[in-house]
Amino acid sequence: MSKPIVAIVGRPNVGKSTLFNALAGEKISIVKDTPGVTRDRIYADVSWLDYNFTLIDTGGIEPDSSDMILKSMREQAQIAIDTADVIIFLTDVRQGLLDADAKVCDMLRRSGKPVLLVVNKVDNFDKFLMDTYEFYNLGIGDPIPVSAASKLGLGDMLDEVVKHFNDTALGEEEDEIPGIAIIGKPNVGKSSIINKLLGENRVIVSDIAGTTRDAIDTVIRHNGNDYNFIDTAGLRRKNKVKEELERYSIIRTVSAVERADIAVLVIDAKEGVSEQDAKIVGIAHDRGKGIIVAVNKWDDVEKNNKTVSEYTNKVRQILSFIPYAEILFISAKTGQRLAKLFDIIDMVLENQTMRVQTGVLNEIMTEAVALQQPPSDRGRRLKLYYMTQVSVKPPTFVIFVNDKELMHFSYTRYLENRIRDAFGFKGTALRFIIRERKEK
Structure with missing residues (x-):
């Protein structure tokens, strides 16, 4: 919803x-x-x-x-x-x-x-x-x-x-069709990707009536499943002040991401990933959406056997706050690897709604605590009592501890990594809520 x-x-x-x-x-x-x-x-x-x-x-x-x-x-x-x-x-x-x-x-x-x-x-x-x-x-x-x-x-x-x-x-609006927001800076090929997907899937474009928003909704069917692509390219306003244009595109991104399950950040392979990209995808991260980074125009890049890994590292470095994002190298022009986009979307959707049993979570937690002692402050040590998953989209976990103040961001990140090691959760953010329970 x-x-x-x-x-x-x-x-x-x-x-x-x-x-x-x-x-x-x-x-x-x-x-x-x-x-x-x-x-x-x-x-x-x-x-x-x-x-x-x-x-x-x-x-x-x-x-x-x-x-x-x-x-x-x-x-x-x-x-x-x-x-x-x-x-x-x-x-x-x-x-x-x-x-x-x-x-x-x-x-x-x-x-x-x-x-x-x-x-x-x-x-x-x-x-x-x-x-x-x-x-x-x-x-x-x-x-x-x-x-x-x-x-x-x-x-x-x-x-x-x-x-x-x-x-x-x-x-x-409670649609069963997953919403995929295509976000990114102007001119990176957002609309071309959708047009190419449309062409390859020979589908009737339904411009969904009643969406007065700028974002254009296109339902594409692939292997018998429907996906609603929300394109934020929308209208180009001429000669706007740059600052205002940026504000406008951010507002538009917020409204598209709000309606989506997954955000696909499109990057121009030749320009590389920028601070503005980080800003745009930060909205999806804030909102706990699934995230896929699509590096477009990959056919224009000269390659050797190291190109992919070097490029991946660069993207990971600038977008370090979303280590879970999936990265895909594509070309809207040639259609290279575009079909793979659906496989990754399906995987991320599955991960967003995955539920882990409480027993298993607590085993992981106990093991993690044994391997790395929780932080302490002035002689008081953090104790973790219990952990359970409370919701999906994004998967959200509650951890009961003796003192919230002692639960440092870095220790939460450590537990998140242990959970990801065990279950993957690729492409989706995980949320952690820390609750205090007084010691008996």
């Missing part, structure tokens, strides 16, 4: 980032060794009541003139309309209702997506009540007063947000 996506749209300085941070809270867990996970997170996981959703901050560049502001807001609104299930349209009670608000509001209204009108900076509900009423003039329903800075009214707003999750066809 893909998580709903909620986007925040609004003029500069109405408090989009403040609202984003208030909702994302300290919950943004930054994995130390994932590159490109910077302060300016564009997306975050938020949970409210029993709902989990992905929040996207479309803001970014603050334009200087008022025409530029409108242009930039139209672009933000377009991103939100393309990718979001629910849109939070943020306005500012102190600046009041401006012309730019009304113009963007028309766009949002026409999109047919659920839009919540949220009026920010209302830190005193009595004082600003009349000013809030002014926003009824926009004609998109009741304004919801909040103060992102003082965290007032956010609960009421979230109650309204999650009401829309059932309206949209979110519940029906």
Whole structure:
């Protein structure tokens, strides 16, 4: 089931980032060794009541003139309309209702997506009540007063947000067809791969109706199984500021990866793997998706008997935070090894849903502890009591210990490697939850 996506749209300085941070809270867990996970997170996981959703901050560049502001807001609104299930349209009670608000509001209204009108900076509900009423003039329903800075009214707003999750066809997206997101920088051959796969499999392309997102869904049948390929190449916007273009493609990648089981990162063999690739695939890693790295245009590379292993090492080095990723050398032009892509996808899907019996896990854990003593701190030693697998996609394990503080990242990594030695789990992330149990 893909998580709903909620986007925040609004003029500069109405408090989009403040609202984003208030909702994302300290919950943004930054994995130390994932590159490109910077302060300016564009997306975050938020949970409210029993709902989990992905929040996207479309803001970014603050334009200087008022025409530029409108242009930039139209672009933000377009991103939100393309990718979001629910849109939070943020306005500012102190600046009041401006012309730019009304113009963007028309766009949002026409999109047919659920839009919540949220009026920010209302830190005193009595004082600003009349000013809030002014926003009824926009004609998109009741304004919801909040103060992102003082965290007032956010609960009421979230109650309204999650009401829309059932309206949209979110519940029906539970497809048996595995979703494969094709991600990567522009011009590395993402669409060519899909076209070539289509050509080789002679299938009727079904552009799935109702996906207003930029990502184009193509169902391909191979050996009697269907796979839904989600292509993030989508629309090319002309002469965008580079920074904004990057932000736009990241938002698009988030929304495609969110709906996929596996992400295939496509790299141009001649350009090699870059920091930007690491940033893009970091999204899939964060989301616990299966990951395959497809090195495209391999036919253009001059080779000797060491080329593959040297190239593999280079990829592993830069993408060191996903040692579990599978690497495949392909050519969309000649079709070289493209059929193998399906074999690897099948293997990764199987690994993502593999369950290991608790007894076996505890044997591995006991043996691992005997081979390498758990860390200690000021005379207190970490004790591991018990380990069990609690879910799949990605396989998630809970380890009960005497003291969470003592469980260093490196020891968790060590246990992960022992489990991988035993079961492979190639192509999928593994998640570990550490729980404390007081000593008897």
